[in-house]
Amino acid sequence: MSNALINTPIDASVVERIIKSKLEQSGKEKIGFASIRELVRLVNEVEKETGDKYIRMEMGVPGLPPAQVGIEGEINALKSGVASQYPMIEGVDILKKEISQFVKNFINIEVDENNCLPTVGSMQGAFASFLVSCRRDVKKDTTLFIDPGFPVQKMQHDVLGLKYETFDVYNYRGDKLKAKLESFLEKGNISTILYSNPNNPSWICFTEKELQIIGELATKFDVIVMEDLAYFAMDFRKDLSKPGVAPYQASVAKYTDNYILLISSSKAFSYAGQRIGMMVISNELFKRQYPDLKRFFNTDGFGYSMIYGALYSLSSGTSHSAQYGLAAILKATNSGDFNFVESVKEYGERAKLMKKIFTDNGFHIVYDMDEDEPLADGFYFTFAYPGIDGVELLEKMLYYGISAISLATTGSERIEGLRACVSQIKRSQLKDLEFRLKTFNEHNS
Ligand SMILES: Cc1ncc(COP(=O)(O)O)c(C=O)c1O
16 A cells, blocks of 8 residues: 555545455456446445445436426326336327427427337437437448447447447537548448537537537438437526527537437436436438338338337337326426426536535646536536546545546546546535545645
8 A cells, every 4th residue: 555545534445455356356457447337336335344425426326306296197107007008119198299399398399299209218219229320221330429428328339239430529629520520421331420418428518500510411421410418408507497488408400300319307307217218309310211221120211110120129118107207297397387407406506616626626627618618517527637647546536535437438538537427416525525635635746
């Protein structure tokens, strides 16, 4: 054990031993390469053994209570007997109608309710979309990830045996994005472009100019954009909370017809446990026909393959009661009775306080600008410490009772950085955070 680690806030001998045993079990070279779930496990064990609580920033789970109206909707549905019935794969009518209304109210786009589908979380929505979108044209067999990104979607590619290419958007913001995207699209092998917005892990939000570039190139090269809106309306710099009133959630849907939107209810409605999300396919894309789909599905219709091929074979639809729960949430949201943005704004306020504690103690924010505008405060932020790379930093911080994930696992080139998720941190822990970062800074500067 190095001298610097002797007076760490968490008993260094315990941390060191548990890290060692995890490395042995996983075969990983360094704990900084661990997946989110592996880190969760490790920190649980250290907490249990030492009795100390960590500042847990490794996992993106909602830290707020679920939308109550959804729970009541589900209970009522269960009492009415839906549990014994298979749900329609394309979703129950009342939910489809509310999803269509929701995207009209909060993105200002028109999508037929037929093309609004429930999925078992956006996780399944992405998997199903890959099954169809990435196999619709024999020549287009590769996904382009605009990174940094959510590592599980790359894992889904690996599981499916699909190819992907990626680039870190950090150095290609604004006008520079066009040439960079063209350099990939011109090759003719890209089927799908995927990014999240606001972005997990960096919390960058694409500007209208950037979305326009993405949308116009998607049309030009006939590529499908999968826009992952897992953090819907959580760019708190603008008030996106009023149904039918501008400003709206920024979306590529304004600039191309080649889109699939994945809207998760996990974070916006704190509904992660019920595993329900929304897949919204543009009216034009839904009805398109791709002969190459017949290699995998018994139809060439894009929307038809999605429902009766992909979603059918994955899970035969989405839990019946969860559909009614989400329908109730959306109904209250669409009518203005429930302001879902207000209920999650706490994340932005927390991030602002936490970022200041980091920057006051020798750290800096890695992704910090959206073109010429400072980044929003939200669910995640990224940080680094001078002279220490991200993988090493992650390990070091474990001795100081702080857990995060390395940006190296997200396709980011900013490998000096870590991602912090603010959702599980209580305001009462901020004093601890301050003390631990101060101590870290004293030991390492
Ligand atoms: C960018 C992104 N996409 C998708 C998901 C998964 O969403 P869901 O819980 O709806 O499956 C997450 C969850 O963390 C995410 O961060």
